Amino acid sequence: MSMFDIGNSPDYTAYLALSVILFMIGTMGFLLRKNTIVMFMCVELMLNAVNLALVAFGRELGHAGGQIFVFFVLVVAAAEVMVGLAILVAIYRRRLRVSADDLSNLSG
Amino acid sequence: MNIHAAADIPTSPADYSAIAPELAMLGTGLVLLLMIALKRFKNDSWYAAIAAFGTLFSAGWAIALWNAVESGEVGDDHVRFAFSGMVVADGFGAFLSVLICLAVLLGILLSDVYLRHENAGKAEYYILLLFSAAGMQFMVISNNLVMMFISLELLSVCLYILSAWHRDRSDSQEAGLKYLLLGAFSSAFLLYGIAFLYGATGTTNLVGFEQYFAENVLFSSGMVLLGMVLVVVGLCFKVAAVPFHMWAPDVYQGAPMPVVAFMAAGAKVAGFAGLWRVLEVGLSAYELDWQPLLWAIAAITMLVGSVLAIVQTDVKRMMAYSSIAHAGFILTGLVAANEEGVRGALFYLVAYTIMVMGAFAVISLVARRGEQDTSLEDYRGLSRREPLLAGILAFLLFAMAGIPGTSGFVAKFAVFGGLAGAERWVLIVVGTLASVLSAFFYLRLVVYMFMEGLPLEAKTPTLSRLPVPGVSAVVLAVTVFFTLQLGVLPEGLLDIAGRATLFAG
Numbered sequence: 001m002s003m004f005d006i007g008n009s010p011d012y013t014a015y016l017a018l019s020v021i022l023f024m025i026g027t028m029g030f031l032l033r034k035n036t037i038v039m040f041m042c043v044e045l046m047l048n049a050v051n052l053a054l055v056a057f058g059r060e061l062g063h064a065g066g067q068i069f070v071f072f073v074l075v076v077a078a079a080e081v082m083v084g085l086a087i088l089v090a091i092y093r094r095r096l097r098v099s100a101d102d103l104s105n106l107s108g
Numbered sequence: 109m110n111i112h113a114a115a116d117i118p119t120s121p122a123d124y125s126a127i128a129p130e131l132a133m134l135g136t137g138l139v140l141l142l143m144i145a146l147k148r149f150k151n152d153s154w155y156a157a158i159a160a161f162g163t164l165f166s167a168g169w170a171i172a173l174w175n176a177v178e179s180g181e182v183g184d185d186h187v188r189f190a191f192s193g194m195v196v197a198d199g200f201g202a203f204l205s206v207l208i209c210l211a212v213l214l215g216i217l218l219s220d221v222y223l224r225h226e227n228a229g230k231a232e233y234y235i236l237l238l239f240s241a242a243g244m245q246f247m248v249i250s251n252n253l254v255m256m257f258i259s260l261e262l263l264s265v266c267l268y269i270l271s272a273w274h275r276d277r278s279d280s281q282e283a284g285l286k287y288l289l290l291g292a293f294s295s296a297f298l299l300y301g302i303a304f305l306y307g308a309t310g311t312t313n314l315v316g317f318e319q320y321f322a323e324n325v326l327f328s329s330g331m332v333l334l335g336m337v338l339v340v341v342g343l344c345f346k347v348a349a350v351p352f353h354m355w356a357p358d359v360y361q362g363a364p365m366p367v368v369a370f371m372a373a374g375a376k377v378a379g380f381a382g383l384w385r386v387l388e389v390g391l392s393a394y395e396l397d398w399q400p401l402l403w404a405i406a407a408i409t410m411l412v413g414s415v416l417a418i419v420q421t422d423v424k425r426m427m428a429y430s431s432i433a434h435a436g437f438i439l440t441g442l443v444a445a446n447e448e449g450v451r452g453a454l455f456y457l458v459a460y461t462i463m464v465m466g467a468f469a470v471i472s473l474v475a476r477r478g479e480q481d482t483s484l485e486d487y488r489g490l491s492r493r494e495p496l497l498a499g500i501l502a503f504l505l506f507a508m509a510g511i512p513g514t515s516g517f518v519a520k521f522a523v524f525g526g527l528a529g530a531e532r533w534v535l536i537v538v539g540t541l542a543s544v545l546s547a548f549f550y551l552r553l554v555v556y557m558f559m560e561g562l563p564l565e566a567k568t569p570t571l572s573r574l575p576v577p578g579v580s581a582v583v584l585a586v587t588v589f590f591t592l593q594l595g596v597l598p599e600g601l602l603d604i605a606g607r608a609t610l611f612a613g
Contacts (some may be wrong), residue, residue, distance in 0.1 A: 047296055050300050076295075
């Protein structure tokens, strides 16, 4: 049976594998990229990888808990990004730059 | 489908008394929100007063809950689960809830002085502080990983905003953004861990984990172990344990000082409670797997925190590394995994909260407007200018170093007692070594204050006397008194902490 066949018995390990790959891409992106907005996007990618895993587990286990948890994760992610962008705008107004390399006042 | 199906789902009446302290905290925040929508006071201290009143109310409910737990009114074995097992009313949670109220109360007093001084006051500051505290209180009573995640995010998101609060200092905004980016990154790890634990066991309830592992034999526990490691990583980020500490120095240096003091105390309490509940309640069947992990984290946290603090020239960064080292000492209480160790860690959390609040009260006064004077040089000869302030700071630093006669000594002794009970001798040696190393940088600051002369004459015009507002004096008096009292007569609190450990779900 093809892993793209989501008819009767999808193999949940395929979704899990995709989730792991997405999570890895997000982690790598966060650690390697310097633009703070791209870093935010990478965190979003990681959270979406978690969501995919939760839905896959929920379906495999046959109860809705995992899928309901996804809603909480989405809401929290939205709240975090809101706050993050607000701080970014405040920094941008002051310095006109938001790259991680420019945020180096604090070190020692 | 039966139209009465909904009625067949077993429900229990909402048990509001189990979350009364949290409701009081959130309610006060909402009242403040409503108040600023209707009318703004000219003087921001009114908001501080209302927030402090609400915190006292919350502490009252937490103490009432503690009494109910102790007298056995809450239920069997002094523990009661509420809201379908989402939260648990037990001695551990009630104890830490009261401690969080204490941290908020001292934090509000420090904030009032700071915000008026920096002219950065707004009612919203106190609202965020209260919501963050409610998140901490929910975290210490949560019995479900979903609940724990949401409380952790509630406390973190409020702290991100508070860290970036000071609009006139770009350092503050930088600190807020760094905290937020790394905090969100660590939340993703925590969540992935929760997802794996859910996938392996089919539940997110911590007591449910315990039952699942007791009833089922897993052929392969790879998924559980992966989930466990990711959850530990996520929570260790919040308590700033090495190697997940890199945000702490930057955030401590940049964020407003009362926020730093509140964060150092409160986030540690919440993170420690989360680790305790996940590991000792949920994953107690995997004790042999998480103990070495936590052992290693605790050991390197103590050592790295103490060693890196020595090379700092900024007092706020030094306090950040000191807080990292303290996190390591608190974690050793979990490594011991016995009643004495957890009791020691609870005592340590109380002692640390009081010490760090007092220390930041002095640092905040010395730093003056704009948080300019925070380098070690600014403390040179402080005892000549301000003998009382220098004496108080020296006493609190001695307590942090763990000199006998202070609460810091009793706290370290108590967690090491737990380690001795678990026969973790190597960790005791590492901890002793780390506390000797940490004594070096605490004493160096004391030497700067007392032994060194005043700076060059050219700077003297700026070195006028430091005004000490009455509110700061109250904070200093309270922190010094309790640091001394817990150092000389610790039995009372140790006894209460011991009972909190016993009455835990």
